[in-house]
Amino acid sequence: MEQAAIYEKLTEIFQDLFDDDSIQATPELSAKDVEGWDSLAHIRLIITIEKAFKVKFSTTEISKLEKVGDLAALIQSRV
C-alpha cells in the first residue's frame, strides 16, 4: 500500500473519530495536537485502524506508538 493512501485513510479515520474535519494525518501528529486524544481514545483509534486496514497489532506495538508516523510505518509493514 502506498504511503499516501495510508495517510489519506488515516486522515479519514481521525476526522471521523475526533469529529473534526480539520485534522490531517501527518507523520509528526501526536496525542498532544488533537483534542480528545487521551489514553481511552487511543485504544479506540487503534481498534478502528485495525478494522479499517484488516491488521492486528500486538500489545507491545500499541504501547510504543507515539505519533502518526509510527502508526503509518507499522501499517505499511503489514499490508
Add this chain to the structure above:
Amino acid sequence: MPTDLYTELQWLPRPPQDFSAQVKAWTEVGGGAALRELASYALDLNQLTRLAKRMTAAVAGGADIQPLIPFRLAVISNATMDFILPALVASAARHGIALEIIQPAYDQVAQEALTPDSRVNAAKPNAVLFALDYRALPLKPTPGDSAAAANAVAGATGYLAALREGIQKNCGAACIFQTFAPAPETVFGSLDGALPGTMRWLLTEVNRALGEQVLATGDVLLDVAGIAETVGLASWHDPQMWNLGKFPCAESVIPLYADHVARVVAAIRGKSRKVLVLDLDNTVWGGVIGDDGLEGIRVAQGDAIGEAHLAVQRMALELRQRGIVLAVSSKNTDEVAREPFLKHPEMLLKLDHIAVFQANWNDKATNLQAIAEELSVGIDSLVFLDDNPVERGLVRRLLPQVAVPELPEDAAGYARTLAAAGYFEAIAFAGEDLKRADFYQDNAKRISLQKQVGGVDAYLASLEMTITFQPFDATGRARIVQLINKSNQYNLTTRRYTDPEVLVAEEDPAVFTLQVRLADIFGDNGMISVVICRPGVQEPGTWEIDTWLMSCRVLGRKVEHMVLNHLVEHARQRGIHTIVGTYIPTDRNKLVVDHYEKLGFARVSADDSGKTVWKLDVAEAKQETAPMKVVVGTNLSLEEADS
C-alpha cells in the same frame, strides 16, 4: 460467520453511507423520533458513540427529545465502561428510551451500593446495572474440594445479595444483575465442567443462584453468560483489551451487549413488543399459495425448505404460548390465504391462533394500522415479519414505529433472526401471560356476542362476570408492575413504577392499593385494573388517586364503576371525605379524557397541557352498579359479598 448475525445486529438495516452527516444534521425539530430512527440502524461502536455524543449534547442544551422516555440508569462495574456507556445511550434510543447514565468512580462496587450517600444512591436512579464480570467476585478456585467450593459459591452469592440489599435500603432502585461469562481457558480440560471448585463450576453455580435470587426478589436478570455463549466465549473475552485498560469484553461485542441492556431497560418501562404480524407467502410457508396452490406450497417435514418455514411457525406458536399475540398480513384473496390453515395437514399454525387475519390487496402499512386498531394496541407494539424487502422498506418508511427485522436470503435463518432481535424481551413472567393471546381472541368472540344480544346490560348480564378486589400483595406484584409499565390507553396518569416502588406502596398503611381481577363465561381475564390512592398532601381527610389504569380488554364492562364503588366504600371506612383524581394527557390516553366526568366527579381545574383535576364528595357519591358478582379479598383470604 454465523456469529455475525449477533455481533453485527443483522436484523437491523445497514446504516446509510452518510450516517455521520445525518447525525450532524439532526436538530431538535426532528426530536426523539428522528433520533430513534438514526439509532435503529446496525451501528458499530464508533457510530453508536457519535450518536450518543450528539444526543447528550442536545439534552445538555435543553433539547426536547420526546417521545423518548427518560430513564436514569446507574452503572456499577469492576471494569472500564467508558466505551460501553455511550453505546448504551444510543442503543436505548433504538428502544424508545432517553437514557441518562450515572457513572461512579472505577471499581467502587461495594462502596457505591452500601454507602447511603454514595454517588449512585444519592442520584436516586430508576435502576442500577451491576455490570460485573467474573473478576469482580470473591471466588478462589479450589478444584476437587467440594466443601470449599460450596462455601465460595455461598460467599459470592451473599456478596451479590448484599449489593442488592444496599441499593434497596439506600435508594430503592430496581437492580439489574448480569450472569457471569466464564473465561474460555480451562485447567483440567473438559473435567472443569464436572469438578466442584473449578472456576467454570463455580460460575455455573453462582449463575444458578443468581437466577433464583432474581426470581425471588423481582430484580432483573441480564443473561450475559448466555449472550457470550451465543457468540462464543473466545469472541467475548479479549485478553489484550483487559490488559490494556481493564475492558470487560471485546470491542466487537459491545453493540450486542448494549442492545441487550437497552432491551431490559425498555422492558422495565413496558416498551417490549406485544404482537407478531406474519406475512404468509414465503414466510409462513414456502411458495405462493395463489400461484402454487395447496399442493405446491412447501411446508412439509422432511423437505428442507418446508422445515425452514415450519421453524417460523413453531417459533410463532411458542411466542403465542407466552402471551405474544399473532396476526397475519398478506396480499392475497382472503379465501385463498385461509386455505392452507384449513386444509394443509402439515401446517402447525391454525386459524384459531391468529387474532387478526388481514388478507387483502391493501398496502401493508394500512393493514398493520388496522391490526393495531382491532387489537387496541399502539402501532409501536407490532413486529412485522416479511420475506419481501420491498414490503419491509415500505412499512419502515410509512410506519417507523413498527419493528421490521431484516431477513437473510435463506429461510433457514428466519426464525433465528427473529429471536436474535429480542423484540419480546420480558423481565418477569406472570401467570396471566400464559393466557393473554387467548384473551384477545375471546374478546373478538365477546364483541360478536354483543352484536347478537339486545341491550348492553343484557349483554353484560349474559357474561356472568365475577370481579375480585384485593390490596397489592406479593403474588400479584409481578403483574401489577407489568400493568403499571405498559398500560397506555386506559391510564389516567401514566406513572411508571418499578417493582421496589410498588413494594413500598404495598407496605405503606397510609396508601390504599387495589388490584382487580375479572372472570366471565369465556374464562378468567386475570388482573385487569390497578389503583393507588395516596393521602392528600394539601388537606387531611382526602385521597389523591395517584394511579388508575385498566386493561382495554375489559372496556365497556362497567368495571370502572365497580372499582369506584369499592373505592368509595373504603374511603368512608377510613373517614376520607373527598377523593381527588387527575388526568394527565399523553398521546395515547385520550380514551380516558372524560373518565372522571363519567364517574360523577366535579372538575376543579384544568391547565394548558390538558391536565385536569377532579374531585368527588364521598358522602354524595352515587353508586352505579353493574351485573357482576363481587368478591373482596384481603391478603390472606377471599370472602364473598353481595353486589
